[in-house]
Amino acid sequence: MNFGRFLIGNTARDCSKIFYRNFNKRTQKFDYNKLVKVNKRANRKPRLDLILKEDVPNLGVAGQPVQVKRGYGRNYLILNRLAVYATEENKEKYLATQTVQGGTGSLVSDPKILPFFETAVLKIPVKEEVEPWEITKHDISTQCRKKLSVVVPIHCVEMSKPITSCGDHVVSIVINENVTTQLKCSVVAI
Numbered sequence: 001m002n003f004g005r006f007l008i009g010n011t012a013r014d015c016s017k018i019f020y021r022n023f024n025k026r027t028q029k030f031d032y033n034k035l036v037k038v039n040k041r042a043n044r045k046p047r048l049d050l051i052l053k054e055d056v057p058n059l060g061v062a063g064q065p066v067q068v069k070r071g072y073g074r075n076y077l078i079l080n081r082l083a084v085y086a087t088e089e090n091k092e093k094y095l096a097t098q099t100v101q102g103g104t105g106s107l108v109s110d111p112k113i114l115p116f117f118e119t120a121v122l123k124i125p126v127k128e129e130v131e132p133w134e135i136t137k138h139d140i141s142t143q144c145r146k147k148l149s150v151v152v153p154i155h156c157v158e159m160s161k162p163i164t165s166c167g168d169h170v171v172s173i174v175i176n177e178n179v180t181t182q183l184k185c186s187v188v189a190i
Helices: 010-024 070-078 088-101 113-119 137-148
Strands: 047-052 065-069 083-085 121-126 167-174 180-189
Touching: 047 070, 047 088, 065 070, 070 083, 083 088, 113 180, 121 137, 137 180
Parallel strands: 121 180
Antiparallel strands: 047 065, 047 083, 167 180
16 A cells, blocks of 8 residues: 555655554554453253153153253154154143153153162171161161162161061162162171
8 A cells, every 4th residue: 555656756755654653553442352242151062952752761751851962862862753852832742741641750760760779689787796786777778878879868768677687688669659669688697
């Protein structure tokens, strides 16, 4: 850009220098952050909210709302018609059929929990020298947390009477109002 061409002689150089000096001196810089607010912490791996139409192993049962990765949801669950998007219409449709079939109390929040309790055996060591010993609900809850790495609240353990003999015993565990499972306990003398 040579604006000094109009002028003749030495004044052409002087005018172009003055123009460049004034052009480079901006009094205020433009701030793009004021124009557009940038969300610096955007969720790079958002999940899809879906409602299952059928039972899916290791995920959930029919009528249960789940959150899954986008690719798994779109490419497997929705493509095979195992789930639908969790829109308001679908929530009314599929969650309403769930309440008609038996309510939310009949569903287990984790489908892995029932097979786990059916196959698990809780081994409880007992010193036989100490004569009057008994195993109560509190002991079952503590041993489940230590040995099986499962938290079972004391009020969920049902026993008619405390265990006072060595051998195999069966204890009822209440999952929710409608679901109860059996836990095998093996009391071993050391």
